[in-house]
Amino acid sequence: VKRVGGGSQERWRVVISDGEHFIQGMLATQINHFITSNEIQENSIIKINDNMTNLINNRIIVIVLNLEVLNSTPGLKIGNPVDVGTAPSVGGASVVTAAKPLYGNNVSNPAAQSKPEAVNSNPYGQSRSPSSNPYGSSNSSRTAPQSNSYSNSNAPIVRSNMSLSEDNHTPISQLNMYQNRWTVKARVTSKSDIRTWSNARGEGSLFSCDILDSSGTDIRCTFFKEAVDKFHPMLQMDHVYTFTNGRLKVANAQYNTCKSNFEVSFDQNAEVHEVADDGRILQQQYEFLPISAVEQTEPNSNIDLLVVVKEVHPIGTVMSKKTGQELFKCDLTVVDQSNVEINLTVWGEKAKTAEANFANQPIVAFKRLRVSDYGGRSLSSSGNGGETVNPRIPEVQPLQHWWNTQGRTSSTLKSLSTRGGGGRMDSFADRKTLSAIKTDNMGYGEKPDWMSVKATFSFVKKDKEGGPWYTACVNEEEPCRQRVKVTQTTDGYWHCDRCNKTSEKCKRRYIFSATIADETSTSWVSLFDEQALQFLGEEHTADSVYDRYFSDSSNGDTEGFDGLFAKATSTDWIVKCKVKNEMVGDESRVKTTIYSLTPMDYVKESRDLLEAISKLSV
Numbered sequence: 001v002k003r004v005g006g007g008s009q010e011r012w013r014v015v016i017s018d019g020e021h022f023i024q025g026m027l028a029t030q031i032n033h034f035i036t037s038n039e040i041q042e043n044s045i046i047k048i049n050d051n052m053t054n055l056i057n058n059r060i061i062v063i064v065l066n067l068e069v070l071n072s073t074p075g076l077k078i079g080n081p082v083d084v085g086t087a088p089s090v091g092g093a094s095v096v097t098a099a100k101p102l103y104g105n106n107v108s109n110p111a112a113q114s115k116p117e118a119v120n121s122n123p124y125g126q127s128r129s130p131s132s133n134p135y136g137s138s139n140s141s142r143t144a145p146q147s148n149s150y151s152n153s154n155a156p157i158v159r160s161n162m163s164l165s166e167d168n169h170t171p172i173s174q175l176n177m178y179q180n181r182w183t184v185k186a187r188v189t190s191k192s193d194i195r196t197w198s199n200a201r202g203e204g205s206l207f208s209c210d211i212l213d214s215s216g217t218d219i220r221c222t223f224f225k226e227a228v229d230k231f232h233p234m235l236q237m238d239h240v241y242t243f244t245n246g247r248l249k250v251a252n253a254q255y256n257t258c259k260s261n262f263e264v265s266f267d268q269n270a271e272v273h274e275v276a277d278d279g280r281i282l283q284q285q286y287e288f289l290p291i292s293a294v295e296q297t298e299p300n301s302n303i304d305l306l307v308v309v310k311e312v313h314p315i316g317t318v319m320s321k322k323t324g325q326e327l328f329k330c331d332l333t334v335v336d337q338s339n340v341e342i343n344l345t346v347w348g349e350k351a352k353t354a355e356a357n358f359a360n361q362p363i364v365a366f367k368r369l370r371v372s373d374y375g376g377r378s379l380s381s382s383g384n385g386g387e388t389v390n391p392r393i394p395e396v397q398p399l400q401h402w403w404n405t406q407g408r409t410s411s412t413l414k415s416l417s418t419r420g421g422g423g424r425m426d427s428f429a430d431r432k433t434l435s436a437i438k439t440d441n442m443g444y445g446e447k448p449d450w451m452s453v454k455a456t457f458s459f460v461k462k463d464k465e466g467g468p469w470y471t472a473c474v475n476e477e478e479p480c481r482q483r484v485k486v487t488q489t490t491d492g493y494w495h496c497d498r499c500n501k502t503s504e505k506c507k508r509r510y511i512f513s514a515t516i517a518d519e520t521s522t523s524w525v526s527l528f529d530e531q532a533l534q535f536l537g538e539e540h541t542a543d544s545v546y547d548r549y550f551s552d553s554s555n556g557d558t559e560g561f562d563g564l565f566a567k568a569t570s571t572d573w574i575v576k577c578k579v580k581n582e583m584v585g586d587e588s589r590v591k592t593t594i595y596s597l598t599p600m601d602y603v604k605e606s607r608d609l610l611e612a613i614s615k616l617s618v
């Protein structure tokens with residue numbers, strides 16, 4: 001066990017042995033406390049629960065991310081372990097690989113990276129003379145400066161211009177237009193959905209992925225037509241492949257944020273083979289920002305985040321303005337230990353799998369999220385981003401600790417996304433009272449105002465001619481999507497002007513108004529079908545209530561109908577409302593529409609209240 005590096009950056013180098021083999025290692029800084037608390041001393045027995053390996057100066061270094069101490073009392077060295085830390089060199093030539101940053105540091109020029117750690121090739125054998133010390137070296141010699149077995153390790157490492165890496169692969173950083181045939185070996189760090197295009201010259205499909213190699217450079221690859229069918233199912237995130245027979249072109253910096261100045265096109269002649277992941281290529285590199293910093297981030301810039309996915313909202317669709325196609329979208333509420341949460345939208349196939357992918361509030365590293373100023377600040381997973389659920393990086397542990405001890409139950413998280421479109425409920429601290437509609441002059445801006453209140457339904461205006469609903473077209477598809485009101489023809493059928501079709505049936509959808517009240521005020525609100533079903537219960541659809549209480553076959557059970565609404569009236573809800581000024585005739589009126597209803601969770605509400613009270617200063 002040896003401390004390396006000076007100043008505040010405390011790092012511990014260790015030699016770990018299983019009795020047969022030994023290897024050099026470093027402790028990730030967040031587990032330094034095992035050493036400072038003396039839980040680990042030399043010859044302590046530990047169990048390594050998580051680790052990654054790095055190649056430094058052609059030596060494999062094990063980065064210990066997580067461990068358990070099985071026996072901290074120092075014993076004696078076990079066995080005569082043999083060094084297994086030297087990476088095999090190819091063709092007898094000694095290969096020097098540039099030292100890589102452990103994680104996160106994106107340095108464009110490998111030669112500019114920090115000097116490699118001096119690693120002693122034989123930490124067990126300073127002295128050959130027999131000694132009572134099983135390690136063969138005295139304490140004083142161990143703390144003295146050690147001789148350096150790599151004569152060049154203090155000098156900057158400069159690659160010769162056309163050098164190939166150890167297994168005859170061209171480093172991505174050295175690809176150029178004058179090479180006809182090359183092979184790169186790289187890790188897939190992001191992968192897009194398949195997109196289709198059509199223009200005057202024909203149509204086709206494509207997908208792209210970003211790949212990163214051991215030179216620390218990534219490049220955008222786009223696969224076209226036949227190559228899509230062949231390689232889209234094959235290429236997996238985080239796996240390592242060799243890529244041959246691509247065409248280089250200059251990258252479009254507007255859409256491509258990879259480090260390489262080129263991008264690659266692959267067609268059916270591409271050769272891609274999966275190869276073993278020997279750990280020489282870094283996992284995706286990140287430059288994490290805390291969410292709190294997103295507020296000051298320019299819209300349209302790209303950022304990386306390490307977050308807890310707190311909530312996955314229901315999947316929805318929007319119409320793409322560009323293609324006219326329906327796009328799947330899914331909003332996530334993500335949070336980190338800066339005590340700030342933000343809305344993050346994932347699209348396409350990723351939206352469809354979001355609920356399964358992000359189940360159970362995992363920690364996720366997102367690469368290249370696009371910052372938008374939509375509704376304050378929000379984020380969008382761009383086509384060339386990627387995400388890794390439960391990434392094996394040391395930054396995960398402090399975030400997990402924060403989430404387990406504070407974040408999960410905190411009601412004081414600040415939110416950067418104020419829009420209502422995501423269906424996100426405001427936190428306890430962001431709630432307003434109904435009187436704020438007047439006192440804050442809500443609804444008079446260009447865009448609607450959104451507010452969450454804790455309120456009780458005091459009156460429901462259910463007794464309308466024909467019932468508290470309207471009759472909509474049954475067509476779930478375009479063009480009307482059950483949004484168009486239909487009228488009954490004299491022969492009892494329902495005609496939709498939009499679809500220009502006649503059906504036997506119609507679909508009844510709720511629409512009614514009500515008053516909600518809190519301790520400050522009362523307000524009229526409108527409810528549509530979706531909110532009315534939250535209010536009455538999903539099973540009480542307008543059609544079923546009509547059949548039961550209104551249709552010819554019902555027995556005119558007005559008491560049952562009244563009872564259904566009476567049961568729901570006087571109940572407590574967290575109500576999310578849209579407040580907007582509207583002109584009714586020539587009169588301006590502030591209209592409050594319920595966007596969503598959440599039943600009161602009294603336990604959580606009490607906890608939030610207690611926490612808020614405890615923060616009140618007298």
Ligand SMILES: [Zn+2]
Pocket residue numbers: 473474475480481482484496497498499500
């Ligand atoms: Zn219709």
